[in-house]
Amino acid sequence: MNAVKQLYELQQVDLEIQKARQALQDISNQLQEPDALISARIQLATQKQHLEEAEKRQQELEWKIEDIQEKIRRVDKSLYENTAKNPRELLNMELELKSMKHILDKDESHLLNLMEQAEGMQDEIATSEEKTTSLEQEWQVKQHTLSTQKSVIESRLSGLEQQSKQMRQQTSPSTLKLYQEIKSAKGQAVVQVEQGKCQGCRVTLPLGEWQQVKAGKIVQCSNCGRILYLE
Template sequence: MSLAKRVFELQQVEFSIQGHIKQLEEMDLRIRHNDQFEQAEASLKTAESERAGIEKQYKELDAEAEAPRAQIRQITDKLYSGKIKNPKELVSYEQEAGLLKASLAKKDDVLLDMMEKLESGKVGIKKLKEVYKTALGAWESEKTELKVLVDEVKKELSELEKKRGELLSSIDRDTLAAYEGLKGRKGQVVVKVEQGRCLGCRVALSVNELQRARGNAIVTCGNCGRILYLS
């Protein structure tokens, strides 16, 4: 293998290593986070806490309504006991009962409204739990698949690292320094020559450059400075 080819191979291996590392990072992220599951979980929690809030209010209001309910029962008992003979007293009790009933009716309307909300909340939570379960199941199976893939990619990566090490030890220090020095550039820094042109900048190479590139020395493009590789 010519020196230029080895440097070219080194570049390809390093690109592949970068790609594998990126792939591993992406997979790791997908193992740790799942938008659909997290959204489902948040929606369920919100609905549950909203329902718990209404339930608390309901209980408080229902407890408040207990006093007028008891008073109404007492008055009604008195009225039907037949013990009260005085018509004025009877009227007064009836009026009191009427006022208590009117105020209780308002509370009962609110309680009924809350009861409806609690019922629809229950239905909503049931649906959200289904969504949550489905999202969790999908994520779990995705994770299982991803873990298998991670192992494969890691294996490939270690092979690539081994290959990189071999290539590095087969390339002299000056050539490596030239290669490393070009690395700040975007994309390929070792480029193929095709039909007499540098594939890095598409400029036609001189006869001299082409001749030198055919040899075993490292030749850079006179126009863009990239290392040329003539296959």
């Protein structure tokens, strides 16, 4: 194999390496947990916290209602047993009873509201839990697929790197240096010649250059400096 063909093939391998590395980078980006799943988890946690707070308020109100009921029972009992010492005390007891019954009505209706709200929250939580679970399952399937792809590409990449290393060892240091320099400057070091034109810059080769390329020598395009390769 002549030196130019060897260099061209090394370039093909290097391009494959570049593609494989890019693919691995893409996969690693995709392996980040999806935003939708993160938001769903946050939403669920917030809803659960709200429910907990509502249940706490409900519990406190229930205790308050029990207290009032107990007080009402006591005053009722006193009235029934007629323990008032005078009409004024009797009147006060009746007023107190009325006021407590009023508070009790208000608290009971508030409690009903809280219970309804809590029920609504529980429904929302159930929906969010379903959504989160389904997103988690989707994510697991995707992760599995990506991991499989990743290991296939990794093993291909390590083969390519090995190949590139061997090809470099078979290339003369000066040729390799030239290849690296053009590659760094232009991205592509070796270009094909088609219909007498350099495919790097599209300029027609002078006859002398063309003949040297045909002879399999390492020739740089006099216009763009890339190494010319004729298949």
